Each structure stands twice: as C-alpha cells, then as structure tokens.
Amino acid sequence: MNSNKPIRHICGLSGGKDSAALAIYMRDKVPDMEYFFCDTGKELQETYDFLDRMEARLGVKVTRLSAQKGFDHFLEMYNGFLPSPQARWCTIMMKIKPLEEYVGDDEAISYVGIRADEDRLGYVSTKPNIKAVFPFREDGIVKEDVMRILDESGIGMPEYYKWRSRSGCFFCFYQRKFEWVKLHENHPDLFAEAMKYETEHSDGRKFTWNQGESLTEILARKEQIIKEHEERAARERANRPNKTLVEIMEGVLDDEDDTAPCAICHL
Ligand code: SF4
Structure with a gap:
C-alpha cells in the first residue's frame, strides 16, 4: 500500500439508474471522485449512450475499464460453461478484476449505489485497500428519490428502461x-x-x-x-x-x- 498518496474516491457506474443517481448525488460532495465503468464489450448500445449523456450533462469523465481479454476468451477458459447466478465468472473476470487492477495498491473508498429500500449486499472488495461505502443507505435514499434525482438532473433513465430494467450484458442470465x-x-x-x-x-x-x-x-x-x-x-x-x-x-x-x-x- 502506498501511504504517501492521497486516498482515492471511486464511483462505479453500471449503466443502471442507481449508480447514475449516486454519481449525480456525489458530484458536488466529492469533487475529486473518479468515475469508472467496467466494459465487458457485450453491453447494449443504449448503455454506452447513457454514459455519454452522463459525461456531457455532469461534466465528468467516466473511465472505461476492460479486462485484457474478452468474454469469448474466458468462456473458452471455463471450458464452454456459460456463466450463471451460481457461477458468475463473468463478473469476477470482467468487472471485479479490472477494477482491482485500476486501483492497484492505492487506498480507495468505493461509493456503491445500493439504496436504503434494498436488501442486498454491494461489492465489498476482498482487497484491504478498497473500502466500500453506501451513501444512499446511510442517507435513507429510496427508489422514488433515485427517480427524482435522475429526473431533476435532466439525465433521465437509460433508454433500455422502456423494455428492460437491469443494466449489463445483452445476454445477461439475470434477464427475465x-x-x-x-x-x-x-x-x-x-x-x-x-x-x-x-x-x-x-x-x-x-x-x-x-x-x-x-x-x-x-x-x-x-x-x-x-x-x-x-x-x-x-x-x-x-x-x-x-x-x-x-x-x-x-x-x-x-x-x-x-x-x-x-x-x-x-x-
Ligand atoms: S451483466 Fe450479467 S452477464 Fe454481464 S458480467 Fe454482469 S452478471 Fe455477467
């Protein structure tokens, strides 16, 4: 760990509404926030368009992080087994690892957009130098607040929300x-x-x-x-x-x- 460097503040955007609202919510509170998006290369065009819109409206840069190899490489590595809720190798190889490489050994605070009305755990890094915090949970921000934040910012919802409610790869197995x-x-x-x-x-x-x-x-x-x-x-x-x-x-x-x-x- 490099103790001479200032602590980094990072906020991951998934292309979904909650992380987008968190980026808006935190922008003025943490001016040196680094925004990033882990790009699997299998995202919807609507997601890329939404990220562009956020950058333009908020005046921030969203760093795109990619795994060194693509999905097809990992599929082969996992012997052709498609990922599933029980075997989420895609998340590990294409989201978590690129993030951990990006942070390296720096001390970082990772801002995660889990809301106060949700009952799920966010990414808590196993790396001791990355500490996750949950501002929406701490401040009691619920879904209605998220909708309002997006609306008032002029950014609105991602286009795919007309027909799909979850961000992520076009083939995501979490799709209904x-x-x-x-x-x-x-x-x-x-x-x-x-x-x-x-x-x-x-x-x-x-x-x-x-x-x-x-x-x-x-x-x-x-x-x-x-x-x-x-x-x-x-x-x-x-x-x-x-x-x-x-x-x-x-x-x-x-x-x-x-x-x-x-x-x-x-x-
Ligand atoms: S969006 Fe779905 S398929 Fe893509 S990395 Fe995440 S869990 Fe895997």
Whole structure:
C-alpha cells in the first residue's frame, strides 16, 4: 500500500439508474471522485449512450475499464460453461478484476449505489485497500428519490428502461423472459448472437442462459410471455394508479422473478 498518496474516491457506474443517481448525488460532495465503468464489450448500445449523456450533462469523465481479454476468451477458459447466478465468472473476470487492477495498491473508498429500500449486499472488495461505502443507505435514499434525482438532473433513465430494467450484458442470465423477448424485438442481431452461445457442444453438453428453457423455446412462447406480462401490468396499474410506466414494468418483472440482481452489474 502506498501511504504517501492521497486516498482515492471511486464511483462505479453500471449503466443502471442507481449508480447514475449516486454519481449525480456525489458530484458536488466529492469533487475529486473518479468515475469508472467496467466494459465487458457485450453491453447494449443504449448503455454506452447513457454514459455519454452522463459525461456531457455532469461534466465528468467516466473511465472505461476492460479486462485484457474478452468474454469469448474466458468462456473458452471455463471450458464452454456459460456463466450463471451460481457461477458468475463473468463478473469476477470482467468487472471485479479490472477494477482491482485500476486501483492497484492505492487506498480507495468505493461509493456503491445500493439504496436504503434494498436488501442486498454491494461489492465489498476482498482487497484491504478498497473500502466500500453506501451513501444512499446511510442517507435513507429510496427508489422514488433515485427517480427524482435522475429526473431533476435532466439525465433521465437509460433508454433500455422502456423494455428492460437491469443494466449489463445483452445476454445477461439475470434477464427475465419478457426482457429476452424484448431483446429480440429491439436488437434481433444481439438475440441471435446470444442464441449462438447456446449451441450444443461437440461432446453433447448443452448450456442455456435460462434454467430449463432455451432461447429458441422462449421465442416460440413469445406471444404467451408478452400476454402474461401485459395482464400483470394491467393489474398493477389498476392497483397502483400513481406509478409511472417504468415503475409498473419494474414491479411486474420483479414479481415474475425475485432473484436478487447482481450488485456489481445491476446498480
Ligand atoms: S451483466 Fe450479467 S452477464 Fe454481464 S458480467 Fe454482469 S452478471 Fe455477467
């Protein structure tokens, strides 16, 4: 550890709403904050556009960090096993390691955008020189506050929020089935690319992004998946007339799948 250097203040942006709101919230409180984004090279164009918008509006630079090798290299290294909630090698190799290399041995405080109304753990580095802090949790900032912060800043929500509520790779296995169907509608080329990763291996092994259902099968059920989602959304709208469309979609998707999203990629 280099004790002569000043402590670094770092704030990771995932391309999602909470980390974006935290960057806005902290900008004047910590003027020497370093903003970074760990780019897997498999992100949505909407995410890159959102980061550009943040840089322009906030007048800050967002350093893009990348692993030295790309996803396909690591997939081969992991013997073709697609990552999953139980085996999240993608997060380790493509998000955590690049961040830890970026910080090196410097002492750093990492600002993490977990909200006060969430029950999940954020990235807490195993490196003793990186200390995580949670300003939203400490200050009681909840989802409504995040929406307000984004709105008042003029930055707003990332564009993909019209059809998907979690940031991250286009093929992220944390996507709900409705989001896969919408990926197909919005980015058919990316959906086709995700499908290619599911092809059978020569030794007969077959991996899917979703437990128990391949993308071909999801696509075949497209109409049913959309219909079920819309029925739930209509019920949600009737029960909570004050909610915005984004909040309705997010609420319905969370009800469909309550798996806690990745606290590094989906912030
Ligand atoms: S967004 Fe999903 S697929 Fe991409 S690195 Fe994070 S957990 Fe892995």
